[in-house]
Amino acid sequence: MTGLSRAEWEAANGGFLAASLDWLRLLLRRHAAEQPAPGEEPAGFWSRFSGRQPETERPAVVSDAEIAAAADRVARAEAVTPRPALVELATRLGLSRFERDTLLLCAAIELDTSIAPLCARVHGNERMAYPTFGLAMSLLPDAAWEVVSPHHGLRFWRLVEIGRNTGQGLVASPLRADERIVNYLKGLNYVDDRLSPLLTRLDPAPAAALPPSQREVVGEVVRHWVNAPGSSGPVLQLSGPDDPGKRLVTAYAATECGLLAYRLTTSALPQVLGELDDLARLWRREAALLPLALYLDLGDTAGDEALAATTRFLSRIAGPAVLATRESRPDLGRQSVVLDVEPPTVPERAEAWYSVLGSRQAANTLAAQFALEVPAIHEVAAIAQGDLDEAWRLCRGRTRPQLDTLAQRLEPKVGWDDIVLTDDNLGLLRTLADQVAWRTTVYDTWGFGERITRGLGVTALFAGPSGTGKTMAAEVVAHHLRLDLYRIDLSAVVSKYIGETEKNLRRLFDAADGGGAILLFDECDALFGKRSEVKDAHDRYANVEIDYLLQRMESYRGLAILATNLRKSLDSAFLRRLRFIVEFDFPGFEQRKALWRTAFPPRAPLGELDFDRLARFQVSGGMTRNIAVNAAFLAASKGTEITMACVLDAARSEFEKLDLPVKGSDFA
Known part of the structure; x- marks a missing residue:
């Protein structure tokens, strides 16, 4: 038979x-063994489809022939x-x-107002205007006790609700069809209201085509879903740091298979076992009624309880399911297959940029710096309208939220x-x-990346006393490259709990990979000091943390800068793995003189300043800036120019603040 249209x-x-x-109405009438009084039973909504006459015109006795x-x-x-x-x-x-x-009987109360009075007449009690299991077993053909079992269809799938009152047995308790099921019977098919607050729809595949590397993963997902439908399919673990890519792969695969993909975070899973099992059963029911695919997002901070809940949940659901995880999980309580998802390669991103910008140079530059997905590239290009500076700014903005x-x-x-x-x-x-700036040309275009085994990251150590310009130098490089600069206090990243430091660093580098931001690790002595002699598990793990950070720095396609006040405290083996080491010494006389000249903005009202005299103060660049700002406030409060007296007063205050020797003649 040819399929019907929706209408x-x-x-x-x-x-x-x-x-x-x-x-059903005829069965109820015969069971009641009486004719309803005229006007007692109003015609139901569904009667307009059947063309039957009003109830008052029906004969008093219902025959077997009528029921047949x-x-x-x-x-x-x-x-x-x-x-x-x-x-x-x-x-x-x-x-x-x-x-x-039986389900029809329970739903009939909501579909036809004539059913409730008939139920009351069958029960012989006007207050029992509802169906029960007892009524169903006495009324309907092929009755079986399995209908009341919690392990069989109606109760297992929560298709009916049982309103049990004190002293009332199960067979005599009121039954009511679940609202979602009643609407399904009417032809309204939607995700259950109890699930929808926990779910986020993965957008259907956009018009932009995926790159070949991700397209291959989509093909693998589709093959598993098509060849192992229903409950027999494995959970597909999409592994790797590229969360946007994993969502895109799932959305594309779902579209190809005619499925609706929904994201559920493991943090939303209940920790109480009964509630967790109810949620799993509800998902199974929805997946049977709708063409659903589950994208279960494990996240990077899932603890042992979340992992246990995830394993139990996956073992109790069926149908197409994806687990998005940073690293593959060995035991999910259900067969699983691991598929690695990586961001588009630099050449793939370059082709995507070129297709929308038409400039090969601009495409290569943007592709080298920003690891965007292909749909995001198309969105940025549509907004930028050919303005390359605007495209660069938009790309920076898209990669900032994860790091902020x-x-x-x-x-x-x-x-x-x-900078001096x-x-x-x-x-x-x-x-x-x-x-x-030129790493893509050298590594990719010229092929040097194929010969480097340790990593393609640009790493540097900025060593020197406080205030000598380490942070400012990082700002200069970031300003020159038009990149974001992030400062990381390593003393806050290092954790006393084994394994937590690595997790913190992994989240940081994963977030930074998308935009190639410049990372400035301050207080690196907290982690990069002399490697300790291994005396216990904590010593051994401290060295593991150092090795992990070195490996991530070397594989990071951006610039990672380490700042320290004590270079001598760093392990020589660590220093050998850095590409640049820049020593920031305390400034000499000529450098201090230049620092004083650059400390005051061009618009600042300067009086006659003796820069030679000021250069004789043993101050760092940071101290110079502090003194200049404080002198400006002194001048503003007096309503004068920034005079030598203001600068000397500010210098004295700075020396006293830092507990440095103060000679009165130096500041007179």
Whole structure:
């Protein structure tokens, strides 16, 4: 039989329900063994599909022939494609014909107002205007006690609700069809209201095509879902740090398979076993009624309780399911297959940028810096409208949110002309910046990346006393490269709990990978000190943490800068693995003089300042800036220019604050 259109099916489904209610009504009448009084039973909604006469015109006695004729009309109305909703539900959930008819009886109360009075007459009690298991077993054909079992269809799938009162047995308790199920029988199919607050719909596959590397993973997911439908399929573990990529792969695969993909975070799973099992059963029911695929997001901070809940939940659901995880999990209580999902490669991103920008150079530059998914590239290009600076700014904005919660963002406002360093150090900084800017050309285009086994990251150590310009130098490089700069206090990252430091570092680098932000690790002595002699498990794990950080730094495609005040405390084996080491010495006389000249903005009202005299103060760049700012406030409060007296007063205060020797003649 040719399949019906949606409108045709709705009409056929309504006709089937009307015929079924007619049949059910005749059974109730015969069981009541009495004719209803005129006007006592109003015509139901579904009667308009059946064409039957008003109840007051029905004969007083219901014959077997009438019931058989009504059953025949039900059978004919059932023979459509697609099948009526009640028939489809019974097939998908494995209900017997008796269970199906019992569900019809429970739903009939909501579908036809004439059913409740009939139930009351059958019970012989006007207050019992509802169906019960006892009524179903005495009324419907092929009755079986399994209908009351919590392990069988109606109760197992929570298709009916039981309103048990004190002193009332199960068989005599009121029954009511679940609201979601009643609406399904009407032809309204949607995710249950009890599930929807926990779920987020994964957007259907956008128009932009996935790159070949991710397309291959989509093919693997589709193959597993198509070849192992229903409950027999394995859980697919999508492993790796690329969460947007995993969601895209799932959305594309679901679209190809005609499924609706929904995301559920493991943090939303109940910890109480009974509630967890109820949620799993509800998902199984929804997956049977709707073409659903589950994207279960484990997250990176899941603890032991969340992992246990995830394992139990997966073992109790069926159908297409994906577990998004940073690392594969060995035991999920159900067969699983691990598929690695990586961001698009640099050449794939470059092709995507080129297809929307038309500039090969711009495409290569953006692709090298920002690890965006292909749909995101198309969205940025559509907003930028060919403006490459705007595209760069938008890309930076898209990669910021993940890092903003993990590190302190510094706004680079200084350039090469604002920093005072030796020529050698300036040369090192420029070389460092060039290696970040041209790494894709050297590594990918020229093929040097194929010969480097340890990693392609650009790493540097900035060593020197406090205030000598380490942070400012990082700002200069970030400003030159037009990249975000994040400061990470390693003393806050290091944890006393074994394994926590690695987790903290992993979240940080995973978040930074998308935009290639410059990472400035401050207080690195907290982790990068002399490797300790291994005396216990904590010593051994401290060395593991150092090795892990070194490995992540070397594999990071951005720039990672380590800042320390004590270079001598660092292990020599660690220093050998860094590409650049920049020593920030305490400034000499000429450098201090230059620092004083650059400490005051061009718009500042300067009086006659003796920079030679000021340069004789043993101050660092940081101290110079503090003194200049404090002198400006002194001048503003007096309503004068920034005079030598203001600067000397501010210098005295700075020395006293730092508990440095103060000679009165130096500040007079």
